[in-house]
Amino acid sequence: MKKFLILVLVMVIAGTIFAQSEKTIKRKVAIGRFTNETQYGKGMFYDRDNDPMQKQATDFLMAKLSQSGKFILLERSDLDALVQEKGEGMNKINADYLIVGSITKYGRKTEGQQKVFSSTKTQTVEAGVSIRIVDAATSLVIYSEEAEGFAETTTKETLGIGGEAGFDATLSDKAISAAISQLVENIIKKCTDQPWKSYILAIEDGSYIISGGKSQGLAPGDVFKVYSKGKTVKNPQTGVDVELPGKMIGTVTVEMSVGDTPETEISFCSYQGDKLDEDKLLTKYYVSDK
DSSP states (O other): OOHHHHHHHHHHHHHHHHHHHHHOEEEEEEEEOEEEEGGGGTTOOOOGGHHHHHHHHHHHHHHHHHHTEEEEEETTTTTHHHHHHHHHHHTTTHHHHHHHEEEEEEEEEEEEOOOEEEEEEEEEEEEEEEEEEEETTTEEEEEEEEEEEEEEEEEEETTTTOOOOOTTHHHHHHHHHOOOOOOHHHEEEEEEEHEEOOOOOEETTTEHHHHOGGGGGGOOEEEEEEEEEOOEOOOOTTEEEEEOOOEEEEEEEEEEOOOOOOOTTTTEEEEEEEOOOOHHHHHEEEOOOO
């Protein structure tokens, strides 16, 4: 009996440790409107602001990422303008990652077969979608991939009886959705594999205030690491500035969270570790779950 109780206790402890290690902080992901890079999107009469395929692709991606329960999704119709801004532009997005995409291929064909007593007609739509994930903190592309999706429908008529193959508008939706479905798993894995980051916004009355709160999964008792940022150096091969790994200098423990929206949520924390430079909180330090 004693051995059995010990075994149960060990299992409970192991389960608790496992559950804590599996805790996932929701990432804030900003999704911009897809661009249409197909020949259709380059036509003289193409209306970029009223392209149904762009909206379909954005809606499908948001729906599939939302179903995973791992993200707070922020739609940014003005994402292109923000990305093009220098310096402060990327900070205005208020997200961990930016996802931008384009429809790279779109084609529709109809094929028929006529026999003596019957006929068949098949409509096929092929769509290609490209996705890029950008780390909002570094402006670097951390993932890029393209996929293709297909959809078709067939009608058959025998001795004048059967359905007529009219224009099926839903095939476009199905083809785009099929292409995006192939990319979603990799998008989720890439974003959640990266360390979650937050920042110390201020220190007031002994409380260390960090960005993020309940909607992202932060809860009282959660402990996160505090790092001093590493030195930024320029890679001579790419010309891109690279931030070297930071040094862990302490930990923060969440005590309470407040805020009305994911974008305004903050958490009050206690802190243990090296003394921080209060004049350089945002530029010198960051908080991470790894």
